[in-house]
Amino acid sequence: MTLRQALPGGWLLESFVSRRDDGPVRRPFGDQPSGLILYTTDGHMSAQLTPGPGREFVSYGGRFEV
Numbered sequence: 001m002t003l004r005q006a007l008p009g010g011w012l013l014e015s016f017v018s019r020r021d022d023g024p025v026r027r028p029f030g031d032q033p034s035g036l037i038l039y040t041t042d043g044h045m046s047a048q049l050t051p052g053p054g055r056e057f058v059s060y061g062g063r064f065e066v
Contacts, residue, residue: 002066003066004066007039007066008039008040008041009038009039010036010037010038011036011037011038011039012035012036013033013034013035013036013037013049015033016028016029016033016035016049029049029050029051030051030052032051032052033049033050033051033052034049034050034051034052034053035047035048035049035050036048039064043063043064043065044061044062044063044064045061045062045063045064046059046060046061047059047060047061
């Protein structure tokens with residue numbers, strides 16, 4: 001199975017970290033972020049991320065390629 005075939009569906013966020021090559025690990029959404037990303041078989045995606053209940057959130061939608 002290819003990644004393109006395995007990817008479609010809904011995925012829950014387990015962690016969100018970022019790091020530059022020479023820097024420490026950062027957690028821009030805190031220690032317990034929440035999120036969901038959806039991929040469709042026709043190449044569309046939608047993502048919603050939040051640092052926690054009742055707080056601001058970030059969302060994005062568009063096309064994707066593998």
